[in-house]
Amino acid sequence: MEITSNLISFGIVAIIMLVFGFLTVSATRMLRSAAYLMFVLIAAAVVYIFLNYHFLAMVQIAVYAGGILVLFVFSILLTSNIGERVETTPYKNRFIGGTAAASGLVLTLWVIWTSPFEVKESVYKEIDMAQIGTALMSTEKGGYMLAFEVISILLLACIIAGILIARKK
């Protein structure tokens, strides 16, 4: 297929995401690993913008890169010294992990590239916020009111549980 600018920009973001993803799982200092994870999360938000899911990209940046990552940095600073190096896993465990992941990856890529998919050529229309809002709050078919309420209960339970677990005795 021809080299469009679409393909080039996707290629740049994909390379950034893969390089920083691999650095995340193999860095010896935890704070650096968290910084590399931030690049992966922001690159994922850029991919969501390529797919024209702007709301999802903003939620990803706000919650993941802005909330969860800060939580990780707090916990890293609370549980280790700054600049302390994590011990590297022995070569045998890393080899087993690498073999398992590589074989799974080969199988998945083979299934992806040999299955027939009917890609719909659609006009990339942006989804209106009013559409997202009505879908999130509606109780008819295609509505997500039940999932919304269940997630509120889940978040409440997690807040209470988090406070209970981590309080000082």
Added chain:
Amino acid sequence: MELFKLYLSLSAVLFFIGIYGFIARRNLIGVLMSVELIMVGIGMSFSVFNRFLFPDSMEGMFVSIFSIAISAAEAAIAIAIIINVYRNTKNIKTDEINKMKY
């Protein structure tokens, strides 16, 4: 060599990088970060399927949004547990936390 399959391959590679990190990391917070990598790969896969195969519906995007919310809650609880473990045993290496409470 369509763009759709490239997107799917990217999310698959991210998923399996997360699995490798989950198996090979010895620090509890490193394991948690690998789980977050897995969740990013999954969210991207759902969105890609939605955009390319069913462009008129929004189900895949909503699965990604809810998965982000659930992953935030799960990361918070896991970090609370890790902090508690560190307070009691001063240690968060996965192979040295091997004593039960009593």
